[in-house]
Every structure is written in structure tokens, then in C-alpha cells.
Amino acid sequence: MIASVAAPLLRFDGVRIETSGRAGSEARTLLEGLSFDVAAGEFVAVVGESGSGKTLAARSILNLLPAGVRQTAGRIELQGRDLSQLSAPEMRQVRGAQIGMVFQEPMVSLNPAMTLERQLAEGMQLHRNLPSDEIRRQSIAMLERVRISNPLRCLKSYPHEFSGGMRQRIMLASVLLLKPKLLIADEPTTALDTLSQREVLELMVELAHDNGAAVLLITHDLGLVARYTERAIVLEKGRLMESGFTDEILANPQNPYTQRLVASLPRGRADLVPPPDSAPTLLQVRQACIEYPGRPGIWRAGVPTQVVHGVSLDVRAGEIVAVVGASGSGKSTLGRAVLGLKPLAAGTISFDGIELAAMTAAQRKQFRRDAQLVFQDPYSSLDPRRRVRDIVGATLRHVDDLDAAERRARVQSILEEVGLSSFGDRFPHQMSGGQRQRVAIARAVVSRPRLVVADEPVSALDVTIQQQVLTLLQTLQAQYGFACLFITHDLAVVRQIATRVVVMSGGIVVEEGPVASVFAAPAHKYTRELLEATPSLEVAVLPRC
Amino acid sequence: MLGYICKRLLLTLPTLLLVAVAVFLIIRLIPGDPAVVLLGEGADAASIAGVRADLGLDRPLPVQFFSWFGHALRGDLGRSIVSGEPVGASILQHFGITAAVVLVAVTFATLIAAAAGLIAAWRRNTAIDLAVVGAATVVLAVPSFWLGLVLLLLFGLKLGWLPFVGYVPFSESAGQAVLFLVLPVVTLTITESGVLTRMMRASSIDVLQLDYVTHARAKGLSERAVLVRHVFPNAFAPTLTLVGLTLGHLLGGIAVIETVFTLPGLGRLMVDSVLARDYPVVQGCLLFTAVVYVVVNLLVDLCYPIFDPRVTAR
């Protein structure tokens, strides 16, 4: 697919985007001097972390910038025609017909109060004056093409009746019905789990090829860039860092930022040493079953739904065990049950040989100190009304053999270890996602626990920050020697941190064993699919030069 | 659907029973004896006792309650102590007037709020937005009866455009009756549109930030189409609940506005019957209001899915 000699399909030329000085705040530049081309039918990625301006670039093409943000310089040409000079009616001709756009959040990318038939037909009625039955026929055909079962029923129903993956596919169908020349995909699969992510992207590529449409993929995931795009453009804080062919950039990035980006992809580590066999088993989970109570009617009790059934696993002192599975596989529920925060419907969990359910008050108090939890969402796991010092010191309040001075000293030292020494009296909303997650880790580690359950601690963070938090967790684990049950859906992270892995699906353990052997020769079909669907693994394999 | 309605109504029975008991007790705790009111200043002990016997007020409280509530369930709310009229008929007649004013006013207020809220949210932080928010805040601050007084003074007394005394019912002359309702409806519309506009603006702002609005624009729809077809239905859903709540309360009688405009509405009837210790009428009115409150909320819940299909009648 060599770029055709005629004017490229899309050309960015020195585009600058600024916030309009409103309510006293002076104008800030969000995007500076961006220039690149997209040829017809070409797949180009725009890569960058949050705040890099990649979404703004995408939205400026169709002039969909949020209120208070304007394009103040440069030209955006579609086949030589400058889009930023178009009048509103002219721009409306381009939107949908020539350029289609797919969005990130499946939950809110389709209008919840409108049947799918009308949402699919809306674009067609506007741009192609076709009779309604013809539109209906084409819609059904497209739905079948995106592998939606029973398209007729789908037309009559509402968006909330479908899963995230299906909704993204329906959105693809509605955009591609109009056969646009350019498809802008703004992080289309970030909110999906690995399997449905792969389905949606492969479908997008197939459909784009069928229509000969070019695709502009906006993403922060280098794995996707590697697998699905030919050329890539790297942005950082609104500046163009590097652009070129994808495999060249990933193989030997020239720009220091790109290098840091590629380096921060989770890689397997040879120096992970499993604990000695002599280490005692700290945590024993035997045939654990957990249920969620159903919604009670007026008289009959709610029908409980089984989430985890018959799971057994052991964690030895100082060992890091990863629990992997798609969302809804019950791994988070298991994590909470291990800490006694979720009652068991059947089976037993014992810590240091003592069954959780049978613990005396004193034993439970000690258990509270010995087992801690690190949460996934930094915004929801820290109390917005409390300062960092109180949050981190919370567990110490129940430790009797420390007086106030010692507690303060202990908190200050742990803050230094996580690199937040001067953040003591700040509030959570005054800190970034990465810093908050470090506070969460400090909170978990300060009481010198013997077991830390980390429930997807890094999946909400940007790639570079993800790497920093992972290394921090590893250094602390090495220093204090606590056992860690690491819950995640990203196999690449598993390879970097854990020595043993437990794969869960639908509430049961489908496979278990040392990381190296499971990754090399996955026994269970699900594990194989999961491995294949994780793109970032391939990049990491590339030779580092 | 029917099962859902029955379930909802069954759920409200205990509340209605509680309301009935509470009303029955409160009104009897109020000092002042209906028999005395009837007989006036010249009443002597014997005739007071006689009237109390006639009205059955000398029976033990539980007996009185169950006979009243039993009849109420069968639709017979007994007779008024003061006028001897059947309570049910007089409530419906007074309720008709209150319902006319409230339904028209709330409909207009909702229309105004829907339009103003949507446009203010669409043109945020511009002159229109500030004007709408400013107006809504001022309207919220003005007491409804003072507004009524000023309108009455201006249009009724000084300019004489609108009559405001001696309410003429529709049966007498529909034209006159409508003229009587104009001032109370205008007052209520202005008062109610304030809070509804603020609610609609807030929910419109939230909806405008969601992806499917940008998606609609990305399809090439005109701004008007995006607002009407995509933003309005989703933003109107929460406002509709508020309309339901307001409607439920206002139908219970807008006593103060009815006092200002001497409208013989349900609120006026309730206030007069409390002041005259007319037990059956007070009990009938408050029970009727509770039923109206429940039914209106049920109706609103039923038409909620029109705007937000996610909330299906489970």
C-alpha cells in the first residue's frame, strides 16, 4: 500500500489547538505544529499517553472540539480541501458520509433512549435518500457482517440490552454503513476485555479493507499499534515526537520519549526467583464457593447467583501468585473473600493454618494487620475528605503496641519509600492517578502485613506510570518479603511480576502452574486464546537494540 | 405491566393505612369541639352532648375509626358535620378546581422548563444561560402568595382585566370560569417553572457531555436534530420524576394560592374544615390527597420508560 502520488486522503499541516481564554484563565496551547499525512486505505496510529492531545487531534478533524477549545492555526485537508474553513452545512456533509468516527465508552456511545434501528438508519436517511425498506435491508446485512446474532430482534431493542463488545460492533456497523473514506477510531477497545477487544479490532480491519477506507487509530496501547497499524505517530504533551513505519519505531525508537514508552512495556524477567520450597504455606483456599444475594421480591427471598464455585489455591510466604481471567471470572470476588470481606457459601479459607470463619476476636484483629488489600481505581479507593497522612495511617490505629509518635514516624518512612515524602497533608484530588496508587500501596504495606492482595493495581494507569508502580511494588515485596496475590487481566504484567499463575474463567480455575511453563505450553484452550489475544506480548519479544 | 401496577398499589396500602390513622388521631387532638362550633356561643352542655351523640363522636375511638375507614374503602367518606353534604362529592367538586389549575400550570411550567433548561445548557456560560439561571433563581426566591397578591393587585384591582372574586363554576359560564383561573395558573406556573428549569439545565449539561451526543454530531446531524432527538429525551427523564413529585403534592391542594384568589379548591376546603373541626371532611381530604399522591407517582413511573427504556417496569 504505497502512498498514492495524488493529494493524500488526510493531511495535517502545522495544526495548533488552544483553550480560548475564558473566565480569566489565559489561553493554553494543547497541541502544537502537528503535521502528518494519511493515504487512502492506509492504517495509521496516533499514540500517546493521557494528556498528550491525541484525542483532540482526532476530534479537530470533524471540528467536534469541546466547548472552549479552538483550532487556532494550521490546515486539515481532506483530499486537498481544508476542513477547518468549511461552513457548518458543508462540514455536516463531510461528517458521517466521508469521515466516520467510533468512540471509547461502549456504555454511552449509543443513545440509550432510541431503538438501534433508528440510530442505524439516522445517518443513511441524512446522507442517502434511500427508501426505508432499502435502509432496513442494508442495516440487517451490515449487522450480520459484524456477527450480531438475530439482527431483526437487535433492530427493535435498545443499546442497554447488549454487552460492551457487541455495542462497539453495532457502532462500527452504523458508521461503516455510510462507507466513509476515513474511519477515526478513538480508543475503540480500551474499555473492553482482551478477548472482545481482539474481535472488535479484527472486524474493524476487515470492514475497512472491504470498503478501502483508511483508519486513524487513536490509542495508548503499543500492542495494538504493533499488530494493526502500518504507520504510527507518537505524541507527548501536545508535541509530535516521532512518526514513521510502526515496526521501525517499535524496533529502534529514535526519540527518547518513544524509547521510554517502548521500554515501559511489561517484559518477562528472568531474575524472578520462586520462594524456597521450605517456605510455609501462608494461605490455603479449599473448594471456596461465593454467592451474591439476588434482589428480594416482596415475599420470596432473592435467587442468589453463584460467582465462584470450588476454587482451591495455596500461597506460600513471600511468593507472588497471579490470578488471571476476563472481567466477570470471579477473580476480584475471590480476592476479597481471601481477606474475609466476602462471606463464603461453601469451602474454607485459612491463614497461618487458622480458618477465617473460626477466628477469635484477637486472631481476627491480628489477621487485619497481617492481610491488606490494594484496590484498582485510585479515585474510588481513597477517602476524598481525608489527608494522605490519615489514609496511610488508618491500619496503624488498630495496632496497640505503637504510640502516636511511632505511628507518625512509621507513616513518614513508608511515604518516603513510595517517593511521596512531602505529600503528607495533601488531599487525594490534589494528586495524579499514579501518585494516588502509591498512597494505596503505602497504606497496604505500612502495617508490615504478611499477605497483600493487589486487585488490578495498575490497569487504570498509563503505560509509563504502570511500569513505575509495578517496580515499586516489586521492590517493597522484596524488602518486606510479604506474599502477594496479584489479580489482573493483563498477561504481560503477570510475566513481569509473578512466579506462579492461576487462570480463572466463569468462576472456576481452568489452569494453574509456574508462569514460564504455563506461558510456554498452555494446556487449557481458554489460556491459549488469552495468550494470543494479548498483543503487547509480541512487541516485548522483539529484539532490543 | 398489570402485575407491576398491582404490586405497586399493594405496597402503598400500609402507607395509606398509616396516613388514615395519623389523620384520624391528629384532627381529634386539636382543641375545640365540632359540636360547639355547630351550636355557636349559646350552646349549653345538654345540647352539646346531644350533637356529639348525633355525630357519633361519643363512641370509642377505635369503633369510630374502623366504621369510617371501612366505609372509606367502599368509597363512602361519610357526611360533613358543617354542611351535611356527602364528603366524597364535595371533595371531587373542589378537587376539580384544584386539578384544573395544577394540571395546566404544571404542564406549562414543564414546557417552559424543558425549553429554557435545554437552551441554557446548550449555550452554557453565555448571556442566555446567565439570564435563564438568574430568572430561575429569582423565581425560586419569590413567595408564591406574594406573587399572587401582586398579580391580583395589578391585573385584578388596578387594571381590572381579570375578575378575581366570587368564583363562577364552569357550569355557570365556561368563559368566566376560565378567566378566573388565569391568574392562579400564571402564579403557579411561574413558581413551579423555577425549580424545574434548574433541574432540566443540570441534567442537560450532563447529557451534552456524553459520547452519543458527539456521535450524533459525527453522523452529520444538525445541532437542532441532535438537541431534540438525542439530548432532550435523556435529559427530560430525571425532570419528569420531579414533575411527578410536584404534581403529587400540588394536587393535594394549593391552599395558599387558593386563599389569595378565593378559589374553592381542595386546599381551601382542607384549611376551612380543619379550622371548623369538620372531622369527616378533613379525614376524607387527606386520605384522598394521599391516594392522589400515590397514583400520580405511579403514573409518572409508568411513563418513565418512554424517556428512559433502561428502566423497564420490572
Add this chain to the structure above:
Amino acid sequence: MAVAHTLKTLAVCGVLLLGCAIAWARAGEVPRAPLLRARLNSDIVSTNPGTRRDENTDGVLLHIVEGLVASREDGSVGPMLASRWSISADGRVYTFALRPEVMFHNGAPLTSAEVVWSLKRYLKPETRWRCLEVFGPTGIARVESISAPDPHTVVVTLDRAAPMFLTTLARADCGGTGITHPASVAADGSWITPIGTGPFQLGEWRHNQFVQLKRFPLYAALPGPRDGNTGGKHALVDELRFLIIPDSSAARAALVRGSLDIIDNLAPSELMGIRGRTDLQFQSVPILDCYTVLIQTQDPALQDVRVRTAIALTIDAVGLTKAITRGNGSANNSPIPVASPFHHSVEAQLRQVNVAKARELLKAGGYDGHAIKLVTSRRDPQMFDAAVVIQAMAAEAGLQLQIDTVDWPAHLSRYIAGTYQLMVQSFSARLDPALSFGVFIGDKREEPRKVWDTPRSRELFDQTLQTADPASRQAVFDTLTRDFLEEVPAVVLYNSSHLSVVRSAVIGHQNWVSAQPRLWGVSLR
């Protein structure tokens, strides 16, 4: 689409509303001229004369029913349905001769049978006649028999002489002992509608909105001009409509804009803004009512006469009356109203305000400065205003009064049970001075609402009931007045006036000492 849905729901609302409006559009008759519209400040309570009543109800029903006798303009008793009557030597037997040409509203002629039926019905306890107690054990006499020797004669026999018998029959609050046709009552004795002999008959009564009276074409009027509730009563309009307008400024505005013809019992505060207008005629006639401050003499703080006298001395009756009635009332410290023929020099004495003496008496009487409760109600604006003025005046003398505003039922209940320290109360017009004293004097154990319960006062009061001769009654009234001012069981403030204002198009409207509206003999230009 979604928008269509919203429009559909709003349309449903609209249709529902329209349905409501049409549902009431029953065929109602179009008001015919000439129509005279008067105002009531609250709805009448029933159409059963003399039983379930208040001042408004009495006033309206006296247009429909007439008694054997009725009050004349000066308050004395004159013939009505009975052309003449004779009293036996021992004063026990009354023989009434009925006027032959009188017809009931249902066309039936008036005969002695209907009179006997009516009188017997009033005397039955279940009728709850307001004045039954006058013929009970504590009353003036008991009725032994009522008979009809021939179709035009009725004989009433009492157990003892009772000069007040005819006055009682004429009392407005007894419904004027109106004679009604037996068809007014259903088979089971329950009241249907008043079929009387008056110049008007009952039309439609729409609760809380209006009471409509229609002219009785076959009315047999007495010869000569109007004379109180008797004399020539001619209905000069086809229809009389009493509009119920509680709010005074609304009523005033309606009058000014011509949608109302007569505002009868106007409160003084409503006068403002009317007096100067040329298109309105204004009338103020003193009436025989009474505004007073009742004192519960059994209350420990008020048992000492010096304290009661001190209270009386702080009240400047003249200033208070002028302020509250805007100069339309006459200050008066005696129970006998100023407009009564029995009001002479003794009754005209007025206490002079003496704050110093009041302070002295309070100290002597052991008043310790704590607040005394003064009960009043908003039902009658004059009562409410009086309380506010009295409290301010009392404060000058260091007397702490705390106003306790209660609604009308609570006010009445506390009045009848006597559960108050001080209470501002107004009594409706009493045409005979004995009745005026009767309001204050009585046995507290039997009737807790009476304030003056001394053997001497009750003995003197009985004398006024027994003697018919005006001169000897006047002597007894003078003694009673002196004692009243001496013992201060209550402080009479003033007698108000019957204020009314009519549009200039209204001819023949004339108030008199009784407070009720009188709309026969009134027409529109």
C-alpha cells in the same frame, strides 16, 4: 421517535384537562336580571332556622321564614303572622289570632295546624332549638300546652307568667321561631328545606360559593312601611344572591367594579378606601351588640376585685373604640347597649384611664408581674385588634398581658368551658336589655360561660325577667349597672355599628339596630 412520545404524553394531559372542564359544564340557568348581589364573609351553616346557625345563617333565613311575632325597628315586639294576641289575667295563657290571607311557599295556606306543628317541633329536644333552654328548668317558663281551637287561633299555655315570652319568640338567634310547613321535614324527621311564608324562597345553595333566594310571588305583605322584621315586607327583585367572599379587599374591589351590590356587615378595617367614593352610599347605624373583656373571677390571679379594677382602669375605651371601629362605634362600659331605650345617665358612665391608680391597685391586689393570658380569635377582626390595643395599653401600667390567638372553634370551646383568664369576646345583638345582662349573669356551676355569679346579681336579673313595666325594669337595670361597674366581673368596651356600603344603583337599603341584613324593600335602579 422519542420526541413523538413526549408530545403524545403532553397531548394526553391536555385532553384530560379538557375532559375535566367539559364534565362540569352542566346546564346551569343563566342569571336573570334584576339580580341583587349581597356579600357574606362565610358560608351559612344550614337552612334549618334557629338550630344549626350563626349570625349569617339567621340573617339569610329571616328572608324565608316568619314567626308569629317579630321585632320592630326600635327592638320592641310587633305582630307578624299573628294579627293580634291576648294574654290571660295571670299572664300564663297566650291566644294568637292568625292572619287569614298568608300562604306557604308550596302554595298551602297558613292554618293553626302548621303553627302548632312548628312550635311543637321547636320544643322537641332532637331538633336542638337554640332557645329550648329558655323554656327549660333554668329558663323563664315551661310550655304546658299548645292547642288550635279553630283553624285561625292558636293558644299557648305556660306554667307561670313570663313577660319575656314574646321577646324570645322574636329573637333572631332563635330563628324568629319561624313557622314552617310540615313538608320541610322528611318522614324520618330529617330536615329537607325551609318551606316558610317569607317574601323570598330558597333557590340554589352552592357551598362556599353562593346562596340564591327567589321572589315568592304569592307573598301576603302587611300594610304600611317596613318596621324592623315586620311591617310591609316587599321583595322588589326577582332574585337575591348572597356571594360568599371571605376576603375583604376582594369584596371591596368587587363592589368598586360593580360585580357586587351590597356589602352588609363590613368590618371597620374594611372601610378604608371606600369612604370618599361618590359612587357608593355608606351607612353606619349603632346596634345592640357588645364587645367586652371577660374576666375569669375564679382564676387565683383575678379573684381580687382590686386587680380586676386595675385592669379596667388601664383601658381607654374611647381611644380603643375610635381606633378599632374608625369612629363608627360608641364606647360603653355598661352591658346595656348605647342604642337601647334603657340606656340612660347611670349606664352612660365611662371609666377614666388612671395608670397611677391602676399600678397602685395591682400592687395592693398582689399582682406579681407574671403574664396574664388574653385569649382572642382572628375570626372577627375587631376582637383581634382589641386584644392588640388592650395589651399595649396594659403594658403602660406594667401589667403584662400575653395574647393567645386561637382559631374560632378553640375560642368558643374555651368560652363555654370558662377555661381562660381574660378573653376578648363579642356578643351578637340582643334586642332586650335583660338578654344583654343575661350574657354575663348566671350560675357558674351550671353554665361555666357566665362571668357574674353573685346571689344579688342573679336575684336582680330574675326581677327584670318577671316585671313588664319599663319604669321598674329601668330602676333594676340601673342598680345592676352600678354593681357591674363596682365588681368588674368583665369590662365592656363598646357597641359597634352596622356598617354597610351599597352601590349608588341600590335603592331602599336601610340598616336598623339588629345586625342582620334586611334586603326586602330594596331594588336596583
Add this chain to the structure above:
Amino acid sequence: MRVWLRHAGSGAILGISLVGALLLTIAIGLVWMPYNPIAIDLAHPLAPPALHHWFGTDEFGRDVLSRSMLGARISVLIALATVAVAITLGTTLGLLAGYLRGWTDRVLMMGTDTVLAFPGILLALALIAVLGSSNGSIILALSTAYTPSVVRVVRSTVLSIREREFIEASRSAGDSALETIVRHVLPNVLPPVVVLATSLFGWAMLSESALSFLGVGVPPPAPTWGNMLSESRPYMDIAGWLSIVPGLCIAGTLLGINLLGDALRDWLDPRRES
């Protein structure tokens, strides 16, 4: 603070100045008033606003300005007391219902629904008629009428906070249920409650004047803006200032309170854009 003021914009500034004016009037009223608000002067009833009576006199010749100043104190006192009672009672019940769920939740919700089924004003009217119309009974009646709306707001806020992860963190740190509620739930419930308190203050003041309008308000001769307004009714056409002055006082105060409430909401919840 200064940054917030500039950011909050003109609305907040107007709100603060109005509320400031109210507080100033009350403060001055405590020390000095042009005339004794209760003393009557039968010589000059219904005198229009002039030099010696800036806001004129009422039907008893009492000075309207002095009565407005005293009225401000009483009206604000009643509204504040009502808000205090309704907020404390409502928050406690809301916390219990929202956190404990189960039977306590169902019973409390049925209780609030029963009270809500009554039209507010009439419930207050009946309660006052029972307790006699004194300041205390008015406060009790109004707070009973408004507690349910506080319970509902607090309960819905607690339900959403209860699902947040820092609650689970607190439980896993070993806090007891009570400690979790006091240390984590309550501080996060306060912002919406504070904002509700400002609108509650407005409703309470409106209801007090509505009650006076129906004749059961604060007993005379103590003036409140409400009973001044209702007593001005018979003279509306001839003494307009009698109803305009209290009306403007109420409207001005409510406008100030509402604007302050909006500003507070933005300040307490920085994440919400204005």
C-alpha cells in the same frame, strides 16, 4: 478563599452581600430600632413612608421598619431552628436507613412516605393547631414536614458512598461499623446535606409566612415577615407598602440564601464544573 471567590463569579458575591445585609439588619436590630416595634400609635394609622417613618406605619400605627427588623430576627430564628432539627434528625435516620439497609431501611422509608403523603403546609397546620401556635410548635411542625426530604437525600448519598472502595478499605483496616460511618461516611455526606440545608432554610421561611397567611403563624404581637404580609392583605389597595416591604425582605433573603447554596455546592465539590 480569594481564588474561590473570583472563580465563583458574581452569583456568590451577590448572595454573600444579601445574606450579609440580613445579618447586619438583625445585629443592628439587637441594639437599636427606630421605634418600639410593638408600641401602637393610634394617632397615625397607615401613614405612608415619610421622613420619620421610613417604611410607613401599619393599621395600628406601628413602625414598619422596626417591625421588619424584629421580624427578621424571629423569621430567621424559626427557619434556622427548623433547619437544625430537620438536618440532625434527617441525617441520623438517613444514615441508619442507607447503611444498615434491611428492615430498618424499609420501616424508615415507610415512615417518610407517610409524612410525605401529607401536603406539608396542612400537616404543619394540624400539628400547630394541636400544640397551640407558639414559636416552638411552629418549629416542630415545620421540621416534621421537612425531615423526610433530608432523610431521602442522605439515604441516597449513603447508598452511593457505601459502594465506594474506601469503605471496603476502612473495613479491611479493622474499623468497626460505627467507626466507618463516623470517619468515612459522615464526612462525605456533609456536602450534599449542607447544600440541602440552604434550600431547606428557604422553604422553612416560605412555609412560616404561608402559615401566617392561613392564620396559624407566629402569634401576635411578635412580628415576622410572614404575619406582616398576611396582615397587610386588607389594606393592599390603599397601603401597598405594608405588603411590599415584607415581600421584598423574604424574596431578598431567599435569593441570597439560594445563591449562597449554589456557590457552596461548587466550592464543596471542586470536581463539578460550575
